[in-house]
Amino acid sequence: MSMPVMALFNRSLNLDSRKFTTYLARIGLVAVLLFFIMAIHGSPYRVSAPGLRFFTGVVGTSLFFISLVGISLFSSVITEEKEERTLGLLKMTGLSPVSILLGKSVSRIFGAVLLLLAAFPFTLLAVTLGGVSLNQIVAAYCTVLSYALFLGGLGLFCSICLERSQNAAGLAFLMLLLFFFLDRAGLPLLQLSARAAWISTTGLFYTLTSPVLEWVHAASPITRIIDILQTGFSGSPIGFQVVSNLGLAGGFFALSWLTFERFTREVKTPAPSRGLVFTRTSILRSFGVGRAWPNALMWKEFYFGAGGRIGVLARCLLLAGLITLTAVVVAKQGGNEDVSQAIGSMLMIMAPATGYFELVAHAGNSFSKELKWRTLSEIMVLPTSTRGMVFQKLKGCLAGMTPYLFFFAIGVALAPEAFLEAMEVLFRSGAIFLIIAEAVFFLYLAAWLSLVFKRVGLLVAFGMMYLGNGLGVALFSLVVFALSGGRYYEGGETTLVIFGTVLATSLVYPLHRALMGRIERKAGE
Amino acid sequence: MDTGRVIDVRRLRYAYRKRPALFGVTLTVTEQSIHGFVGPNGAGKTTTLKILATLLKPQGGVVRVFGRDVVREYKTVRRRIGFMPDYVSMYRQMTVFEYLDFFAAAYGMGTGRRNKIIEEVLALTDMEGRKDELIKSLSRGMAQRLSLARVLVHDPALLLLDEPASGLDPRGRIELMEILKELRRMGKTIFISSHILTELTMLCDYITIIDRGRTKYSGTMEALLAHQGDVVEYLLTLKEQHEPTEKRLRELDGVSDVTRLEDSPSYQVTVNRESVTTNEMLKCVLEAGGQIVALKENLRHLNEAFMDLTEPGVPL
Numbered sequence: 001m002s003m004p005v006m007a008l009f010n011r012s013l014n015l016d017s018r019k020f021t022t023y024l025a026r027i028g029l030v031a032v033l034l035f036f037i038m039a040i041h042g043s044p045y046r047v048s049a050p051g052l053r054f055f056t057g058v059v060g061t062s063l064f065f066i067s068l069v070g071i072s073l074f075s076s077v078i079t080e081e082k083e084e085r086t087l088g089l090l091k092m093t094g095l096s097p098v099s100i101l102l103g104k105s106v107s108r109i110f111g112a113v114l115l116l117l118a119a120f121p122f123t124l125l126a127v128t129l130g131g132v133s134l135n136q137i138v139a140a141y142c143t144v145l146s147y148a149l150f151l152g153g154l155g156l157f158c159s160i161c162l163e164r165s166q167n168a169a170g171l172a173f174l175m176l177l178l179f180f181f182l183d184r185a186g187l188p189l190l191q192l193s194a195r196a197a198w199i200s201t202t203g204l205f206y207t208l209t210s211p212v213l214e215w216v217h218a219a220s221p222i223t224r225i226i227d228i229l230q231t232g233f234s235g236s237p238i239g240f241q242v243v244s245n246l247g248l249a250g251g252f253f254a255l256s257w258l259t260f261e262r263f264t265r266e267v268k269t270p271a272p273s274r275g276l277v278f279t280r281t282s283i284l285r286s287f288g289v290g291r292a293w294p295n296a297l298m299w300k301e302f303y304f305g306a307g308g309r310i311g312v313l314a315r316c317l318l319l320a321g322l323i324t325l326t327a328v329v330v331a332k333q334g335g336n337e338d339v340s341q342a343i344g345s346m347l348m349i350m351a352p353a354t355g356y357f358e359l360v361a362h363a364g365n366s367f368s369k370e371l372k373w374r375t376l377s378e379i380m381v382l383p384t385s386t387r388g389m390v391f392q393k394l395k396g397c398l399a400g401m402t403p404y405l406f407f408f409a410i411g412v413a414l415a416p417e418a419f420l421e422a423m424e425v426l427f428r429s430g431a432i433f434l435i436i437a438e439a440v441f442f443l444y445l446a447a448w449l450s451l452v453f454k455r456v457g458l459l460v461a462f463g464m465m466y467l468g469n470g471l472g473v474a475l476f477s478l479v480v481f482a483l484s485g486g487r488y489y490e491g492g493e494t495t496l497v498i499f500g501t502v503l504a505t506s507l508v509y510p511l512h513r514a515l516m517g518r519i520e521r522k523a524g525e
Numbered sequence: 526m527d528t529g530r531v532i533d534v535r536r537l538r539y540a541y542r543k544r545p546a547l548f549g550v551t552l553t554v555t556e557q558s559i560h561g562f563v564g565p566n567g568a569g570k571t572t573t574l575k576i577l578a579t580l581l582k583p584q585g586g587v588v589r590v591f592g593r594d595v596v597r598e599y600k601t602v603r604r605r606i607g608f609m610p611d612y613v614s615m616y617r618q619m620t621v622f623e624y625l626d627f628f629a630a631a632y633g634m635g636t637g638r639r640n641k642i643i644e645e646v647l648a649l650t651d652m653e654g655r656k657d658e659l660i661k662s663l664s665r666g667m668a669q670r671l672s673l674a675r676v677l678v679h680d681p682a683l684l685l686l687d688e689p690a691s692g693l694d695p696r697g698r699i700e701l702m703e704i705l706k707e708l709r710r711m712g713k714t715i716f717i718s719s720h721i722l723t724e725l726t727m728l729c730d731y732i733t734i735i736d737r738g739r740t741k742y743s744g745t746m747e748a749l750l751a752h753q754g755d756v757v758e759y760l761l762t763l764k765e766q767h768e769p770t771e772k773r774l775r776e777l778d779g780v781s782d783v784t785r786l787e788d789s790p791s792y793q794v795t796v797n798r799e800s801v802t803t804n805e806m807l808k809c810v811l812e813a814g815g816q817i818v819a820l821k822e823n824l825r826h827l828n829e830a831f832m833d834l835t836e837p838g839v840p841l
Contacts, residue, residue, distance in 0.1 A: 291630075
């Protein structure tokens with residue numbers, strides 16, 4: 001590497017090392033590992049092969065962490081320079097595209113590798129605990145590290161193609177979802193289609209698609225980790241997954257290099273996207289923005305946050321597509337299952353779940369976008385309270401989510417017995433209260449963290465909920481186990497539900513205050 | 526509330542965490558005036574404006590807008606003010622019309638009234654032909670005009686403008702100043718922060734100068750620009766250069782200095798106001814045979830007053 005590249009590398013490394021999130025991720029990972037050690041230590045007689053159990057948890061968490069951190073870390077490599085409008089200055093220094101790409105991305109990869117290596121000494125304990133060999137540990141680390149490099153390449157490419165970090169992270173996330181679930185959804189669908197004689201196993205489509213899906217399956221770190229964690233694994237640490245992931249990393253890097261000039265030639269003034277919201281002069285103006293509603297913030301959030309009428313239509317189409325898919329699958333299975341019951345059950349789960357996660361995503365994005373485009377102070381001088389402003393925004397988002405409510409009602413109408421049964425279970429166990437309390441808590445958490453962490457607030461919120469719930473349940477089980485003298489305690493689940501509900505509910509108000517305070521402070525900055 | 530007192534700030538204090546920004550700013554803005562607010566970078570102008578706009582809460586002192594407390598009665602204050610920040614902040618994905626319509630609706634206006642007022646503010650800011658354009662396609666100058674239009678959309682009585690001319694080309698600045706004059710004629714009170722002192726001199730009736738979080742001057746522009754004390758400078762212009770007049774003036778009691786301005790029939794005459802009057806000076810010139818074209822008191826430039834009142838260097 002020439003000296004200018006080193007300067008860029010040093011600068012990126014320095015900037016990354018000053019970020020609070022870098023340390024938060026490391027602390028988070030090590031805290032989880034320590035917890036796994038404590039959990040195994042606390043229950044030595046209940047678990048067979050404790051080392052393998054511990055190691056499974058460690059590898060799973062590492063994969064989750066690196067995916068979570070990697071998406072935000074790598075997909076902002078170039079977009080952050082575009083957003084700060086400093087990419088042009090970098091190019092003026094005479095650095096070649098490959099130098100910029102290397103200087104910027106190697107430091108991030110370095111950070112990701114350091115994150116994983118921070119956990120390495122702990123994982124060696126797995127050998128001491130028993131049930132796992134050193135070869136398995138090395139193989140698992142090769143898998144995770146090669147996956148991190150692949151993620152680095154993917155993120156870099158997305159950050160070259162797109163102008164904004166958020167969009168780049170979204171694209172990287174979608175591509176990663178495709179990578180992980182293409183084989184898992186595609187292979188069974190392909191086989192089902194072949195069994196139903198929709199496609200021929202000797203036809204061109206099957207011949208072309210099947211090897212691709214099998215290749216994706218073999219290249220997936222999940223497949224590889226499952227193999228490695230089998231007792232008695234004695235394969236080479238460098239398997240097909242490692243080679244393919246490194247190949248993909250190199251491929252994406254080369255693609256980024258080749259397209260660098262093309263995508264960065266024009267310096268665009270960053271501006272928020274309007275999406276598919278048509279103007280009043282457009283041919284499709286009937287799908288466009290109408291006059292502002294008396295509740296103006298709600299109007300703004302409905303059209304420019306939740307996608308407006310086109311967004312509502314897209315949600316309806318998505319759910320209609322799911323209905324069709326369920327009907328087809330049930331019909332082709334030819335069992336005794338009632339199609340309307342199956343559709344109803346699917347809608348009762350999918351509609352609220354998708355709607356809720358979309359709402360959380362909006363909560364996370366809404367304020368961070370206002371901050372990013374410096375518009376928060378504009379709406380904060382409107383004659384309304386901060387709380388009023390937040391709830392108006394929420395109402396706008398909810399207005400966009402009405403298709404989910406509508407389809408949920410259809411689901412209930414199609415399968416009323418299943419609904420009543422589920423409600424009975426949820427109310428009897430008290431889980432309904434826990435679900436509601438956690439849902440409200442998570443909504444607040446996502447909104448608040450989006451104002452605390454630039455870009456990664458939503459990801460941190462997801463991570464905190466995942467870890468908080470996992471750790472909470474495990475810690476609670478340990479305490480109950482210890483208090484009951486090592487015997488099974490029948491009321492454990494109910495106590496856990498009550499404990500979780502009370503905890504989540506009691507945290508909502510402080511979070512509400514923190515969110516309001518944060519909004520007011522940020523608007524004044 | 527004192528009649529005509531729109532802004533009343535007394536001993537205002539504010540600190541960002543441990544860094545104090547305002548140490549006791551005091552100022553008053555009267556109704557239907559243009560009040561300039563100047564100071565070096567980091568003096569506390571934007572902080573003061575944000576407090577007046579209810580975006581920050583004062584940590585000490587009294588801040589009243591239209592006699593209302595900016596903390597307790599913030600909703601009432603917000604209805605009567607229009608705040609334009611020192612940066613272009615807009616929903617750039619919206620069209621000009623959508624943007625103004627949104628803000629007008631947010632202030633509780635009905636559709637009919639909104640149509641009328643949007644037309645009016647677009648006409649005032651000379652943006653009538655652009656209402657269906659996306660904001661992100663507007664130039665900096667146009668975006669500033671739109672920002673001003675947004676501030677006016679709910680017909681506020683007080684405009685708080687933080688560096689409204691920053692980033693504008695000379696034509697844009699002149700046009701903006703014309704709009705502000707028009708707004709004064711319409712009865713608005715304007716509190717404007719700017720670094721462009723020459724334009725403020727022409728525009729403002731009152732001015733407040735702050736430095737390092739303290740008020741250095743707050744009062745009429747005229748009083749600030751007038752020379753302090755008994756010594757006054759006059760600019761005397763004759764039809765042509767005239768040695769006898771110059772000589773007679775030098776001999777006149779109370780005249781301390783007469784300087785001929787290079788290659789012109791103009792003289793800078795420094796006199797003691799107590800010892801000689803303007804009439805006596807004019808009589809002396811006429812008696813010496815000088816043909817007077819003009820005589821005016823040489824006011825200080827705002828730049829000079831600013832430099833005199835503020836300390837050099839950047840506050841830490």
